[in-house]
Amino acid sequence: MSDLTVQVQNGVCHIAITRPAKRNTLNAATCLTCVEVLAQAQKDEDVRCVVISGEGGVFCAGADLEETLHRTADTQKAYDALIESLIAFDKPVLSAVQGPAVGLGVAILCYSDMVYCGEKSLFSVPFTALGLSPEFGLSHCLCEKAGIKKTMEKLLLSEPISAQEALQMGIVTTVFKDEDVLKETLARAARLTKLPPGSLRATKALLRMQQGQAIRQAMELEHKILSERLDSDEAKQACLAFEEGRKPDFSAKSHQE
Numbered sequence: 001m002s003d004l005t006v007q008v009q010n011g012v013c014h015i016a017i018t019r020p021a022k023r024n025t026l027n028a029a030t031c032l033t034c035v036e037v038l039a040q041a042q043k044d045e046d047v048r049c050v051v052i053s054g055e056g057g058v059f060c061a062g063a064d065l066e067e068t069l070h071r072t073a074d075t076q077k078a079y080d081a082l083i084e085s086l087i088a089f090d091k092p093v094l095s096a097v098q099g100p101a102v103g104l105g106v107a108i109l110c111y112s113d114m115v116y117c118g119e120k121s122l123f124s125v126p127f128t129a130l131g132l133s134p135e136f137g138l139s140h141c142l143c144e145k146a147g148i149k150k151t152m153e154k155l156l157l158s159e160p161i162s163a164q165e166a167l168q169m170g171i172v173t174t175v176f177k178d179e180d181v182l183k184e185t186l187a188r189a190a191r192l193t194k195l196p197p198g199s200l201r202a203t204k205a206l207l208r209m210q211q212g213q214a215i216r217q218a219m220e221l222e223h224k225i226l227s228e229r230l231d232s233d234e235a236k237q238a239c240l241a242f243e244e245g246r247k248p249d250f251s252a253k254s255h256q257e
Contacts, residue, residue, distance in 0.1 A: 003030040005055070006037050011048040011193035012186070013041040016055050023061035024054045026104055028078035035078075038085045048193040048200070049092040052108060053182055059097040059121070060105030069130075069239040071230065076223070079104065083136055083219070086111035087212045090201045092192050096185035097121045098178055107136035109171055110145070113204060116185045118178030121163045123171060129158035131234030131248070133225045140218035144211075145170035 005016040015037055017024040026034075041047045054060055062068075067075055086093065086108065095109050097117035102124045109115045109123075125142070127134050134142075134155060142151040146169035154161055154169075166172045176184050192200065229235055234250060241248035 003027075004033055004037065008041075008044070008047060010190065011046060012051055012189045013037070013044075013047045013049070014051045014053070014186070016053050017060055018055045020056040020058075022064060023100075024056070024058045024105075025061045025064045026082070027064040027067050028075045031078040031082040035081045035085045038089055042089060042091065045197075047091065048195075048197055049094060049189050050089070051094045051096060051185055051189050052112065053096040053185070054098065054105075056099075058099040059095070059101040060108060061100055062103030062105055065130075065242060069230070069235065069242065079136065080219070083107065083111065083215075087208075087215060090204060091197070092189075092200055092204060094185050094189055094192075096182045097172065098181050100124065102126065104136055106171065107138055107141070110138065110141040114185075114188060115172040116174050116176060116181050116188075117163050117166065117172045118181045119163050119175055120178050121166070121172075121175075123161040123166050124158070125155055125161075126158040128156055129238075131232060131236075131238040131250070132229045133222065135219070135222045135226050137215040137219045137222070139222055140214055142169070142171075144214075 003017070003019045005018050007014045015034065017026070017030075019025060019030065038050070041050055063079060092114070093112045094114045094116070095112040097109065097115065098121065099118075100122045101109060103126065106123055106125055125134065125138060142155070146154075150169055153159070161169065161171070163172070163175045167175050174184075237250065238248045
């Protein structure tokens, strides 16, 4: 569990992503570890809620890019298992965002019930820039939260999303000073532990009732399109550029050479 630090105290299960050398990206193994932690938190009656954060000034810079571009069926299953665990988890999930949240990191926020970020936090869904297409259910979740026009802008242009934009788009709940984010998130988690757990679960179930089915349907279509994108010349160009440490060239000329 070296890539995750887990602390259970006073009814709160705090999961911190700790892959500083990889900017807290998540590989398949870390996803599966997180699935195990969530399963244990689900069964533990003393755990009333979960807090997810990132160490070292980064929340989560997405899925491990090298693994993503060379993904196997097992890798895909690990990503899917993490999303399914978050969808199915019936206790409150809070996320504290300091620094960047990218791709899979943004998906974690979409499946969190409360999201608090710092003023300097940045969010990104750069699938198009990588020659890929959205996954993790984001094609549905972002449209549901922000509307199709704003989602189109951010997905098609692969532009960063500021903290205030994320607030307006419904990705985050509240923006705090960067140094206060984790403290404020844990304070709200502490308040949740004092409330009736059955009522919290029932309320979350009502609010999330329709979401799970819609997300699973979106992910099924995303998988089909993404599998085609992963085999495309554009994705191969992005993969080669990543391995060579340069920016990919998607100009028409580059495809004629």
